[in-house]
Amino acid sequence: MDSKQVYLPSLVFLLSLVSLVKCSNWCYTGCAETPSHWEEMPGSSCGGQRQSPVNIVTSNVTADLALNDFIFVNFSSQHTIKLVGFNGHSVQCTLMDNEVEVSGGGLNGTYSATQFHFHWGDKEPHPGSEHTIDDNRYPAEMHILTIKKGVTTEEAKNQSDGFAVLGFFINGTDNGDLSGAWHTLTSTNITGSSVDVEVSFNFSIDDLLGDVNRKQFYRYHGSLTTPDCDEAVVWTIFHEPIQVPHNLINRFSENTDLVNNFRPAQPLYGRKVTASPATPLPPVSEHHWCYDSHCYYSPPQWSEMPDSYCGGQSQSPINIDTHSVVMDNTLGSFTFKNFDKGAINYITNTGHTVECVLKDNMVEVSGGGLKHAYSTLQLHFHWGTKAANSEGSEHTVDSHRYPMELHIVSKRKDLTLKEALQTSDGLAVLGFFIEDSQSSKRITSSSGVSSSDMRPWTKLTSYFSAIQNISSQVKVTDVISIDDLLGSVNRDSYYRYSGSLTTPSCNEAVVWTVFKDTVKLDHNLMMMFPKYTTFQDIYRPIQSVNNRKIYSTSAAEALRSILLYPLLGCLFALVP
Ligand SMILES: *[C@@H]1O[C@H](CO)[C@@H](O)[C@H](O)[C@H]1NC(C)=O
Ligand SMILES: *[C@@H]1O[C@H](CO)[C@@H](O)[C@H](O)[C@H]1NC(C)=O
Ligand SMILES: *[C@@H]1O[C@H](CO)[C@@H](O)[C@H](O)[C@H]1NC(C)=O
Ligand SMILES: *[C@@H]1O[C@H](CO)[C@@H](O)[C@H](O)[C@H]1NC(C)=O
Ligand SMILES: *[C@@H]1O[C@H](CO)[C@@H](O)[C@H](O)[C@H]1NC(C)=O
Ligand SMILES: *[C@@H]1O[C@H](CO)[C@@H](O)[C@H](O)[C@H]1NC(C)=O
Ligand SMILES: *[C@@H]1O[C@H](CO)[C@@H](O)[C@H](O)[C@H]1NC(C)=O
Ligand SMILES: *[C@@H]1O[C@H](CO)[C@@H](O)[C@H](O)[C@H]1NC(C)=O
Ligand SMILES: [Zn+2]
Ligand SMILES: [Zn+2]
Secondary structure (H helix, E strand, C coil): CHHHHHHHHHHHHHHHHHHHHHHHHHCCCCCCCCHHHHCCCCCCCCCCCCCCCCCEEEHHHEEECCCEEEECCCCCCCCCEEEEECCCCEEEEECCCCCCCCEEEECCCEEEEEEEEEEEEECCCCCCCCCCEEEEEEEEEEEEEEECCCCCCHHHHHCCCCEEEEEEEEECCCCCCCCHHHHHHHCCCCCCCCCCEEECCCCCHHHHHCCCCCCCEEEEECCCCCCCCCCCEEEEEECCEEEEHHHHHHHHHHHHHCCCCCCCCCCCCCCCCEEEECCCCCCHHCCCCCCCCCCCCHHHHHHCCCCCCCCCCCCCEEECCCCCCCCCCCCCCCCECCCCCCCEEEEEEEECCEEEEECCCCCCCCCCCCCCCCCEEEEEECHHHHCCCCCCCEEEECCEECCCEEEEEEEECCCCHHHHHHHCCCCCEEEEEEECCCCCCHHHCCCCCCCCCCCCHHHHCHHCCCCCCCCCCCCCCCCCCCCHHCCCCCCCCCCEEECCCCCCCCCCEEEEEEEEEEEECHHHHHHHHHHHHCCCCCCCCCCCCCCCCCCCCCHHHHHHHHHHHHHHHHHHCCCC
């Protein structure tokens, strides 16, 4: 009894501390609960499979006739904004209760707007919109939050269409109106205040939206983009941006000392993005390429695709003629950062391969003769058929094609992806040949080195049944590191040349590393790739080397030979 009386108050105190922490302790940068950790917060839905924002791939968007015109109520009224303030995460304008409404636009019923707020980047040129279109991020994004009429906020959070958010991109212009509604809004003194201040703005929401075409918009189902990320939002993203002078956009970060308050793009997990019929979409056929002849652009035609570099002089893959490689002593060991961590975020069927997308900014590659540090984005595979003797690597060595090839794709850390694609060493791809573990078993097992551990590959391929459909994705819950997949392969002995991506648009932006030693994989696991995707012979034909040099490590190679050959001699003596 006594002890209870002593401990109870302190327990209550502790619990209240915990709940305080839970409510406020998240951020975009500079605290423990950054976006990649939001999913760990108690009660959070941030790790779900219907999250926002997303990257809108316009070639994957289809038009939907049900997305009719919106009806906007009181958007032109000059007296709807009640309060403005900085809540620590955004600048937010609170609207008068039950005055501003939206319906139509394919929404089920009428929604009442409660507030609008903004997401922005850093001083130019670091953009900060939450959604991206074909990986293009705008300087900022405005969200008008509306809630289904007749439901409470708590009820809305519990319905898949409880909220409708209207998202408008904000584009920066060099000149433009420096005195209108955007000037008034961004001149408001919210410095250091975390509470709302009453305002009597003499502008309307329409004044902020300008002449954006409101018949052109994208639609998908997602979540709130801040914790708890409730999956209760019907999203509308308007195609055209609002044009606002850069000077005024910069004031969001200047006035608040907050930068980059946007959440990274979340996987679609099979969700569809649709668009209103008036939205301009790329013609479908332009994006149809494949490895055989059953599509619009087969490999010889890849060079005719819009914005394609596939007809260039420094293309990949190539045949590596070992008699003409040049030894280069400067090709040393690589530094692999976090190759030993469970870094795979999700696995997706891209329609061309199986791609393992890594967690943001976790894995890095440097050294190995690379002149920059590279951030690893994804790894994917090339393969042949289900046949036992199938050959499906992209590169060949002295015209020998291996069963499979693994590509680990990294981007220069100091460049955006867009910049990297236009820079000759913007990307670094590590290529590993994959061989049947049976054919090399004798050597590995009897040499004392334990034969390759297939458990990581068994785990990886166990996800394939969930990605049989093109564009489908599956979140990886097992801890599978790149080191696990590579096993004991020698990473000090490799070829180096300058080339391209091996898929359209074939940008000549790749420093290629092709390793001499092979990763060993059971044939049964190799078969999972063609079996579940039904893709076969997923490799581009060999491209001309032209006048390029292929370099090779030398020292490590020599060392390896010295170690290996006497060993092999013993082995073969032992094998009956
Ligand atoms: C969706 O987009 C991805 C990435 O651009 C592309 O690889 C895939 O083929 C697209 N899927 C469809 C069904 O168009
Ligand atoms: C529009 O706003 C006015 C006040 O400015 C208000 O009287 C009216 O009810 C609003 N309209 C609707 C449909 O809420
Ligand atoms: C539209 O909303 C109403 C009321 O919330 C609901 O009963 C109905 O099922 C919804 N219809 C669709 C197609 O979602
Ligand atoms: C709403 O919440 C209740 C309990 O909190 C739950 O039983 C119910 O399934 C939820 N409804 C929806 C549509 O999510
Ligand atoms: C964004 O603004 C730039 C000028 O700063 C302009 O060149 C570009 O066309 C605009 N983009 C859109 C989609 O309006
Ligand atoms: C902004 O408001 C704060 C109080 O909230 C005040 O101390 C400061 O002087 C104001 N700044 C300007 C430029 O008006
Ligand atoms: C708002 O009032 C200011 C003067 O206080 C004026 O310069 C401006 O044009 C007005 N804006 C609108 C949209 O009426
Ligand atoms: C693949 O798509 C079909 C129809 O489009 C659907 O019935 C099936 O459930 C999907 N499979 C997976 C694993 O998503
Ligand atoms: Zn928002
Ligand atoms: Zn590849």
